[in-house]
Amino acid sequence: MAITLPKLNQQGQSGPGGVEIAGFPQVVHTRSFGHPDVLFIPLINEARAAISLCQRLAADESTREQAAAMSGIQLVSGLLRDPSFALSVRGLQEEHYYYLDLAAGTIRVQTRLYAEVSRRTSMFKVEITGRIPEGIYTVCTIGDFPSTYQFDEDCARHALFFSTVLAEECLRVRVQQERTVHPDLSSHSEWTPEVRLTVDQANKRVPVILKKGPGDHWELLDEQLRPRFGTLSLDAAHHLQLLLTTVSNMVEEATLSRQPGLEGSLSLASAVKDRSKS
């Protein structure tokens, strides 16, 4: 049975990858279909058949080693029937690396995910581990902000799950972690609100800044030359504060409606459902 790979809508989302099988002397390498969006599920399907063979053959202790070897042969043979795969020596650095222990029924994947949310792009090195018969997998991000998620096989069967849902979830958690680690970025403790606008003055455009001072005071400055024009009256300051609150609420609502993954602690499963509906 040859491995059946799903077609990617963007070739750039795949890449080279390697599949190592415990007890097998070489690595099965692919130059173009290594990304988990392409390879994870087909590999799980093939591995499940190989694990089943391993369990059938490993009736007693004496045949256990042979059973592991035969299941490895079955899996490797299945991969090699696709011309995109070839055998290679161990030890090559792979962008996407899969390690399967068929006797134990486990998989470990080391891969990189890219996410872009709100014009912020991040790359994550992640390790995915799990037991194939149970179909539950754990994702750990590796780096400055380690975090852990879980997903089940049904989630992974959705197209582009790894490059969209999982990658964006990684980014969402990283942003939260950064806010926790660097509270000044989110609490605005060092940040002074200011409003920039341009006013007409005798047919001349003058850029000005309204900068919040102590209490409810707002100072009006020339943006370029920085001389102080004066302080807003309390009544005007009150109107300005009301305007800023309204704008802030509108920005928040717009951001949440554009980024369903950023609005709270959505689980991966519900994120997948939302994406399927859309």
Add this chain to the structure above:
Amino acid sequence: MADNTKSELRGAAGTAEPHSNQRRERRYPLLIPIEVSGIGKDGRPFHENTVTSDVSERGCRFGLSTELEKDSIVAIRVLRTLAGAPGDSRMVMFQIIHARQERNSWILGAWTLQPEVLWCADIPHEAPS
């Protein structure tokens, strides 16, 4: 288990004269009893006892009644050395590099995927010139 050894266990076992061939490695016509295990073209696992028709340090040729495709993987175990001693229990992985049908059997050439030499004791060691 099928057994292809009947007609091939004759003649030059142990003479170890290298074939002339286009490959870099010398091939020796050693008839070493082996067990071949793998997954057949029909997807079923098989174990078959046979005998090599020739071997080199990293490759061998043998006949099988099971049909295998080029690039298939098999595990080979030596059943007995040429001296008659029990073979090593290790299984070494080989990849089928050519397959040709001959009457009711398949003649297969295989290349090892591992550094171990299965028939190390049976290949004559030549003094460096």
